[in-house]
Amino acid sequence: MIRNTEPSSQARGGLPRLAGLVWQHRFLFTACLLLSGLVAAIGYVRAPKRYHSETVVALDVRKLQALPSESVMAPLPQESPVLRTEIDIIGSRSMAERVYANLGLGQPAADINGKNSRFATAVNADGRAKSVDELLDNVRVMNDGRSYTIYISYTARDPVFAATVANAFATAYIDYQIDLQTTATRRVSEWLGERLVSLQKKLEVSEQSAAAFRQKEGLVGVGGxxxxxxxxxxxxxxxxxxxxxxxxxxxxxxxxxxxxxxxxxxxxxxxxxxxxxxxxxxxxxxxxxxxxxxxxxxxxxxxxxxxxxxxxxxxxxxxxxxxxxxxxxxxxxxxxxxxxxxxxxxxxxxxxxxxxxASMATVQAAQLEREANANRSIYETYLARYKQMIEQDGIATAEARIITRAMPRAKPTSPDKVLWALGALLAGTACGLGAVWLRGLNCRSIGSVATLQQKTGLSVFGRVPRMRPGEIQVGPAMFSGKANDFHCAVAEIRTSIQLAQTTQQGKSQVFALTSSAQGEGKTFIVTHLARSLASSGLKVLVIDANLRDPSIGEAFGVFSAYHLARAVKGNLAFDDVLHRDPLSPVDVIVAERQATPPDFILGAVNFKLLIAEMRTRYDLVLLDCPSCTFELDLARIACMVDAVAFVVDPERADSLVLQAAADRLRAKGDQVLGMVLNGVRRRKAQSGNRAGPVILDPAGSRQMKPGPRSALLAGE
Structure with missing residues (x-):
């Protein structure tokens, strides 16, 4: 078989192919760059100026201890997760609402105690939510990962407002720490006070119970x-x-x-x-x-x-x-x-x-005494802690301090010319490469087929267009409307097979059709090709050799219990498994799934005898084979047929599997007819690049398109 050795631009892959596409469509690439630069320039001019201010807060590793007693809240551990948590607290929505309230952003301009009117917004719920969202969007809280220093930055159109908000976040965080400690101390004090009242009552009750019980039982003691x-x-x-x-x-x-x-x-x-x-x-x-x-x-x-x-x-x-x-x-x-x-x-x-x-009474009295002592101990502990809490109230200190306050900047931080230029360059390059790549994909019908032929060494001798259900018609109107392209494509495949028969000196041939994967339309092609060949006057037999997923019977509408496996096993004569297609003079041998492995049936002697006998009875025998993924089944069939053809769906085919299968068949000396593309887009199928039928000589050393004589033979 003659392979197309002329490399195409689409056959090259990777960076060389991309570079070739860029050079080929350099004007499109340049236009994308210029357009991106223009958009970036317009965006830079129209982008509002924004100012960036930053406040630096440091977490204190040394804490003031005014009293020797233990505080209610333990100091913050100096660990990375704790620092990360404090950063999240500063950037939280609750902290933004604190800043919103402290700055009086929701009040009219006249009520902000002399603050600039730029701090005022609409006084309503929606305005408050929008203002808080704006604060959260523009504030940034970060840490360098090497210290306990927190950087609070804010970006706004006004430099004074940016510095004020940044300092407000730091102040709100410090106030939050103080409020947290004060609230915790007071809450604990209140809780301890309530508990002391109940504990005192409980202690009195337990002591009275112990004394009353001793008096009742006469357990009066003197000197212990x-x-x-x-x-x-x-x-x-x-x-x-x-x-x-x-x-x-x-x-x-x-x-x-x-x-x-x-x-x-x-x-x-x-x-x-x-x-x-x-x-x-x-x-x-x-x-x-x-x-x-x-x-x-x-x-x-x-x-x-x-x-x-x-x-x-x-x-x-x-x-x-x-x-x-x-x-x-x-x-x-x-x-x-x-x-x-x-x-x-x-x-x-x-x-x-x-x-x-009186021993039991003594034990019970001792139990009551122990309970009273325990209540007394708890009461004294709570009382001591309550006094400590009262002493600690009002001396709460923050565990952070502001070391650098934000100051208004004279120059805006955005927009940045360098960033806009770099973004324009990157965007233009990406858009240019995408446009060039899409432009290259528009010519994929010829280029992709050439790449596939280059990889597999197989020629394309038929292109079947993509058809919708109901568009294929049978009868006098089959060559009218949208079905014309489909039937013409099948006629081309039929012509190529008939011309290939002439190279075999008029002998009947047995052809096997396979695919690289399931669902590529192999059975669909076999069905319509057999009917087309039979319409030209040839005696055609279709054998369903795909024992793993038999579908020929369903495609021809033939349902019978007399199938291939029974004939191969010797249970039926070969004539008993021959069935006639209801729509054409095509004979069909159907198959069914068997518990027996397909290799035992396809490798049986009776299967070889069946192929040999059908070769003498019919002008053409088509075998619907399993896909290339079942190598052993395909190898069994390929050694009995005259040629093997591949049905390829460009959207589903696996080129590596297809190439490996073709190489294995050629290595064993099997004749490979070529490829039939199935599901080709209609625009591609009607283009001027559509190839005609291919003629293969017995040695596979040349390929040619049929001339007038070939067309005459095709009409026989």
């Missing part, structure tokens, strides 16, 4: 302990004392008993301390001295001696009797002590029983 505990402690002390006294008396009794048994009773402490015994012993001593005096005088036969001895015996008897009474009193004391201990034990058990009964 209740009466039951004190009574229990006293009984324990008394019991211990009695036990000690009992041990002491028992020891003294044991000692006295031992002394009496030994006859030494006069040595007991109780005996020595007894007044009666002391008198008796004194009398005994007097009697003993009298007897001793008698014995010393040698008058042993003194009549007083017997009397004194009788008195001495009587005194000893009395002393012994007194000692026995003392021992008896010790035994009585032990008995009394034991009875006292028994009574103390009973009292102790009674107190323990009372305490065990």
């Amino acid at each position: 302990t209740n009466l039951q505990a004190q009574q229990l402690s006293g009984l324990n002390t008394e019991l211990t004392t009695l036990q000690a006294r009992l041990a002491e008396v028992r020891a003294r009794l044991a000692t006295a008993t031992d002394v009496l048994q030994k006859g030494e009773g006069v040595g007991l402490t109780e005996v020595l301390s007894s007044p009666a015994i002391q008198l008796l012993r004194a009398e005994q001593a007097r009697v003993v001295r009298g007897i001793a005096d008698i014995d010393q005088s040698g008058a042993r036969m003194n009549p007083q001696r017997p009397q004194l001895e009788s008195q001495l015996a009587s005194l000893k008897s009395q002393i012994h009797q007194e000692v026995l009474e003392i021992v008896s009193s010790l035994r009585n004391e032990i008995e009394v002590n034991q009875r006292q201990q028994s009574e103390v034990y009973r009292n102790l058990q009674d107190v323990q029983h009372v305490m065990s009964v």
Whole structure:
């Protein structure tokens, strides 16, 4: 096949093509530049002068602390997101409304306290909204990202107004910070005051409840302990004392008993301390001295001696009797002590029983006491905080300060000559390039086809115009009206195929039509081409080989259960699957979707036998093939046909897929007939650049347009 090797301007892509288009349409490009410059000059002259003023505000990293107590609002963290938030606050609508109110922009000129009348606007709601919107549109708040400095700028037609508004935004921001702290402090103070009242009532109720419960349950305490505990402690002390006294008396009794048994009773402490015994012993001593005096005088036969001895015996008897009474009193004391201990034990058990009964009441009383203590602690905390808030009221300080106030400028900042000139240059260049590109696209019918032929190496042997539904007619009126272009285009394709048959020495040929993608009108072309070929007297057979999306049956209006797959599988004879088109003498073999993979059917021996047999029966066999995306299906079909043609929709075709498919077919030795353009715009199809039918020789080494002889053959 002869390829068109002459490169065109449209065949070049990228910057070379764009440069060629600019040079080709340089006058249009220059006109766009001049027009853009003229528009920019007019815009610059008519643009109002605007003045730019800027106020610089710095966030203080050091905060004044007048009181040692903690403030209500924590200072601003020195972080980038916080700085970004403060910038948004300054540029917010609420801040613009503050500025609007502070400057008195909504008041008449006479009521602005001496301010210039330029600050006044209409006194109504719409005027207020428009003024606030204007403030927001012209104010700019920014930060350099390296410091805590905020730049507030405003642009206006009046330099004094621009500086005033910029300073007003900074002042409003500082006032906003002070108001925020003051409002927060007062709000917290009011809240704390309300809470203190309720907490005081709650504390009183809890304390009264605890006291009433203790009084009701008899849990009265002295010195931090209740009466039951004190009574229990006293009984324990008394019991211990009695036990000690009992041990002491028992020891003294044991000692006295031992002394009496030994006859030494006069040595007991109780005996020595007894007044009666002391008198008796004194009398005994007097009697003993009298007897001793008698014995010393040698008058042993003194009549007083017997009397004194009788008195001495009587005194000893009395002393012994007194000692026995003392021992008896010790035994009585032990008995009394034991009875006292028994009574103390009973009292102790009674107190323990009372305490065990009152244990739950004690626990509940402790719970009420803890609740009262907790309420007291909360109340004292809130009271201390309330006093701090009262002390802090009135000492709020802003966390920002104005370090540079805006001043009116003498020169306007806009319009800028350099920016207007640069904008005019860029706009003119963009418009010029766009106009040149659009101008180049207007010649796309020939250029795009040439590019497609250049890429794929395929020649175009037919152009089918774009038709609307209902414009295609069949019958005597088929060559009249808008359908004339369509039928003429199909006739050209038919002529090219017939002339290609003559190059094959009159043998019947089998042609396969495919496409680069789905929806390019392949079945549509096959249907009308087959009918056109049959109208010239040829025996034509159409086989639906697109087993993935069969549509030939629907296109010809043939619906039958006798389809291609059944014949290939051997279930039906080849004659049983032949159907006649209701509108023409075209025979059709329809297909249906199968669960069996299409490769198994298209690669079967019976399919090859079917193609070989139909080759002998018909003058021309057309196969509706799947698109190039199904490479294996197309390869199976291409090895059985004489030539393959591509149906291409310029708006849907994929040139890369088309080029790859054509290269693969040629690499395998398959004959590629060329391309049929489908959906060509009517103006392009009727242009003088429309190509005639192409004749391919068997070797594909040359292409030519048919002459009178070819036209004669086409009419046969």
